[in-house]
Amino acid sequence: MKYRFLFSALLAGLFLPTLVVFAQMPPPNQTVMGIGHGQNSKESVAQAERDAVRIAVMNIIGPVLQDPKVQRFIEKVDVKQILTLEEGNKSVRTRKENNEYITESTYKVNWQKLKELLQKEGITISANRPPAPMQGYPESIRGEGRAKDEKTARDLALRNTVRIALDFVLGPQSPMNKPQIDDFIQRCDPNQFLQPVENPPFKISKEGSEVKAVYVGRVSWPILREQAKTIGVPLAGEMGPPAGNVQNGPGNIGGPETALDSGLDTGTSADWGNVSEEEKNIILKYIDTLSFMVYYNENSLADKAMLKAAVSRANTVLTRAGITVFDISRVEKLKADQMKVYESSQSDAVSLIQWVAQKLNADIYVQIDVITGEKKDESASTDKDILTIGVLTTDLFDASTGQLLGSSSSNIIANDANQAKDPTNLVLNMVSQAMVQAVSQAKEQMQKSLVRGMRYELIIQNTPDSRLMSSFLSAMKPKTKQIKVLASSPSEYRYEVYYIGLLSDLEALIYSVSEKLPGLENISLVMASGKSIIMDTGNK
Incomplete structure (x- = not known):
């Protein structure tokens, strides 16, 4: 029995570290970019190297960079063992701004060697951290910053990107917790969970007397979610009571009151077998660049001003996620200008809103509606009245075919008479969260549909x-x-x-x-x- 235990221990010692290493292996071709500042070019290049090491380590161990052991590793490790310039000296770009040198360098990483060195130093590798973006979140976020000087504009663009990403992580709570969120944004290191998509990472332009910086970053959602927990407010999707006593809160989407329905009953990942690798790449690229047109149900009995505000909020959420949208004023102008053309050339088979979407070359059109009707929740606590004052619905359609891609509905719930009297803010908060869900749903269903062409x-x-x-x-x-x-x-x-x-x-x-x-x-x-x-x- 004793020998069997020793043999099992030996097996565990030999194989478990290997399992952990390979479970966390990033893609071999994944590169990292380091940014360094210094009084001379040599110093800024050295800082960029260490910054790249920091980002590479973060990709393996997760959001625990504050550990002193990890900090010492980043400062002391031999960079040449793990980093290689992606394109030689072309990958190092140094410039001078306001008596300071700034270097941006892109490196290939020997991930296997880095993991071996981390384990040798006794640094724990996170075996369960999801390697891919979490479902329902955009892969990249676009942020802007404006200031009198370029350095401040860049910093503002980075922090604006973090702010937008937090809108997805925190959901409709964000406006209610602005002081805590502002504090988090100011003290966080954006490079912990942002990787630039473009090279160079910032687009700089002049607007009057100000400098404008635009940054597009790929977000490490698991790390951002982990860091966001320090803000002290529940994350989106973690807002409800424990299972068995579920009740939608004001403006929440989820729980038993939410109905999700897909307009497609066929098409799975097995459908990839019907397309070539080239066709698959075309479909994935097409899905990544989908454009959306959002409008409201014109036959709705709800307040038109509220519906238009909901459309504007939806467009803002989509734009912040880097998605092309068509402004509501442009949609309404086209409707008004082309109504006679539509009436003379179309049959009932194509609705006016689908026809407008096609004219704008939109890929997806989303219809928002609010169905009003007041009902007291009899199961609610007696210390305050909770009213279901309506239902928010969103329907997604393929603009070219008019096919329903999916729909969702959720109760609009007010905690008091004031909220019931003017539910606009509740609706807008719900729309923000609904559009995150809509993008994910649209992409998933479009993929299933597009394998057929x-x-x-x-x-x-x-x-x-x-x-x-x-x-x-x-x-x-x-x-x-x-x-x-x-x-x-x-x-x-x-x-x-x-x-x-x-x-x-x-x-x-x-x-x-x-x-x-x-x-x-x-x-x-x-x-x-x-x-x-x-x-x-x-x-x-």
Whole structure:
């Protein structure tokens, strides 16, 4: 029995460290950027090296950099053992600002060697820290700063990025805890949980007498969430009572009162088997650049000013996450200017709001609605009345097809008569959280949908030869996910095409197919916009 115990202990000693090491291995090609300041270039370069070490260590051990043992490791480790300049001397950029040298350097990291050195020093490696961004959060955040000098503008841009990221982490509590949050933002080190997406990390421009700095950072959400716990307020998703006594709080989304529904009943990760690696990359890149148009239900009985404020809040949340949106004033102007065009050219199959989304080239359109109606919660505590004063709903649609991608609804709950009288603030706080959820939901469902192809409308003009157009259809079928004729006449053929690729890729495909069909060699582009392309055969 004793020998069996010793043998088990030996196995644990031999293999457990290895398991921990490989469980936390970052991607081999993941680089880090260090930023250093100094009185001369040599000093700033050395500081940038140490900063890069600090960031690399953070990627392995998690948010425990304040440990003295870790600090000593960062200061004393031989940098050459773990860091290599990504592109030689090109990866080191030094400039002088206000009698100070600033260096930004990008390094490749020998992650395996770094972990071995950390373990040799007895530094614990976090085995359970999630390596990827947490679900429901954007991968990157855009922050801006304005000041009289560039250094202050850069610092403000960094801290503005942290502030926006905290909006996602803390949810609708943020405005109510401004002093604590401001204090956290001022004392935190943004580089603990931000990595620049662009190179150089800041875009600097002049606006009047001020300098404007723009920073786009990739956020380490697990580390930020851990650090945010020191603020002293509950994080989003941790706001409710223990299970078994769940009740939605004011402006919360979650609990049994929330209903989530997806408009798609098919499509899983197994669908990737139906696309090539190139097509998969196209889909993922497309999803990362989705544009959103948010509007309210025009048939709603709720206060229009409140609904418009909700749309504006949704656009602000999306913009802060680096997502392209279309301002409500632009949507309303297009509706007013083009109403007659819509009425003369559309059938009931396409709603006005979908038509506007298509004209703006939006990928997703979101419809917000507030259904009002007051009901006292009989299960609430007797020391105060809790009223359900309405329901916030958000519906997400694919703008090109009108397909429902998902929907959510949540009760709007007031704690007192004043909140019940004017629920605008409750609604706005709920919208902020709902849009974080909507982005995640839209991306997930769009991925499932897009493996079947992106929907395009193809119109070919001057088509007197029906046999030729039949040959064209036969030639296109094996090169697309699906193509079918919607309408045909000697003057034009109208097609619905499902294809994985950009509009320019579809245009190139049409040329490639047509040049092999006698009678279509002279096909040419008339117009391409959004998800529509018009071609002319050149035949009269």
